[in-house]
Amino acid sequence: MKTWLGVIAAAVLGVGGVARAEMVDKVAAVVNRDIIALSEVQQRASPELSRLAGERDPRKRSEQRNLVLKxxxxxxxxxxxxxxxxxxxxxxxxTSEVEEAMADVQRQNGITDSAQxxxxxxxxxxxxxxxxxxLGKQIARGKLMQMKVSAKIKVSEEDxxxxxxxxxxxxxxxxxxxARHILVAVDPKATPEEVEAARKKAAAIAEEARRPGMDFESLARARSEGPSREDGGDLGFFRRGVMVxxxxxxxxxxxxxxxxEPIRTNFGWHILKVEERRAVGVTSYEEMRPKLELQLRQQKTEKxxxxxxxxxxxKATIEVKI
Incomplete structure (x- = not known):
């Protein structure tokens, strides 16, 4: 969840409720005269700890848990x-600053309903x-950072x-x-024999597609079993990171x-033909300037x-006990 002071929150603070230390809690650390209870650490780390439940290797899970707690x-x-x-x-x-921050959080998360x-x-x-x-604490901390950090943040034209x-x-x-493709569909519950039969069918179509003068678009319309069949298997232009x-x-x-050659995905076997390759167009400096300035300011703020x-x-006295 984004907050009004996202950069400062990411650099200094975690997101999560802070539990009040109980007398029975184990002390995780003493910061000057303030105590941080183990329960606070666990609560702060709870979202990440929950995600570790899927790690099957006990050693890796333990290492990752210790890192998350640290x-x-x-x-x-x-x-x-x-x-x-x-x-x-x-x-x-x-109060008005907190309300403004609340409204901003809702806008950033696309939320219009208070119940949601x-x-x-x-x-x-x-x-x-x-x-x-x-949020009130975040705003107060933001004012501190404004005093101590903001004057140092300068982004020059050279930067x-x-x-x-x-x-x-x-x-x-x-x-x-x-690219265009032809799909030989394979049911997710298909047996190994059915998968192999589909692969052989796809390999035969690939050989047919390589014949001199063969129109791949027409072949896709006739032989593909995928939704792009009507478009001759057309996938349009795509960059890296889009396809499996x-x-x-x-x-x-x-x-x-x-x-x-036939390519296996969750949908079946694909025969792919590359129609064109081109360099990605580069956005002009004028268009990119605001975005680059924001990125540089965020980087320098975090630093x-x-x-x-x-x-x-x-300057502090810090004693870590876990």
């Missing part, structure tokens, strides 16, 4: 230090009240032109392919006019926020 603890330590600075400077947030928003917050472990408190040159180089090297890996590998390794937090850590 990252959560680091975030909480940073949060404690920032909170101390916020208190010392008397920084707060107003409350449901989303509930999945993230918040009530409406606790989320408003969370922008260098970023654009790298962008243009990367994009200019990329290609996109126009096996399909993409064949598409970008074939020369124009070449026909592939300086991290530096500021490291400075706070050097």
């Amino acid at each position: 990252q959560a603890l680091d975030a909480l330590i940073a949060e404690k230090l920032v909170e101390e600075e916020v208190r010392e400077l008397g920084l707060t947030s107003t 928003f409350e449901q989303l917050l509930s999945r993230e472990g918040y009530s409406m009240k606790s989320y408003k408190e969370f 922008l032109k260098a970023a654009y040159a790298q962008y243009a180089k990367n994009e200019g090297e990329d290609m996109e392919v126009h 890996p096996a399909f993409e590998k064949a598409a970008f390794s074939l020369k124009v006019g070449e026909v592939s 300086f926020v991290d530096q500021y937090v490291q400075e706070l850590k050097k």
Whole structure:
């Protein structure tokens, strides 16, 4: 879930509710005179820990769990230090600032219904009240970062032109392919014998497609069993990262006019023909400039926020107990 102060939240804070330390909790760390309970660390890490449940290797799962807990603890330590600075400077947030931030979060997530928003917050472990408190703290921390970090963030024209040159180089090297395909469908529950029979059928069609003068588009209309049959198997132009890996590998390794061997996907066996290859068009500097400036500002913000937090850590007394 995006927040009003997304860059600062990503660099300094984790997203998740903060549990109040109980006397029976194990102490995870002491930051100056503040205690971070193990329950706080576990709650902060809970979304990531839930995702680890699918890892079958116990050793990998344990290593990943320890890493997730360490990252959560680091975030909480940073949060404690920032909170101390916020208190010392008397920084707060107003009701109108919180309401504006709430409205922005809803816009960013495409939410127009308050009930839907409350449901989303509930999945993230918040009530409406606790989320408003969370945003209020975020806003106060944002004011601190504005004071301590913003003056250092400068994006020059040279920075922008260098970023654009790298962008243009990367994009200019990329290609996109126009291809057609013929599908020999295979039922997901097909037996190995049925899968092999379909492969042989696809191989025969591939041989037919390679015959001199053969019109692949007409062959696709006559023989394909896929939804693109009516369009002669036309897939249009596509870049890397769009198709499934096996399909993409064949598409970008074939020369124009070449026909592939049968390619297996979840839908069946595909015979692919590359019609055209072309370099991806590069967006002009004028069009890219606002986006590049935003990216550079975010990168520099994250860098300086991290530096500021490291400075706070050097001045603090921190004792990690887990």
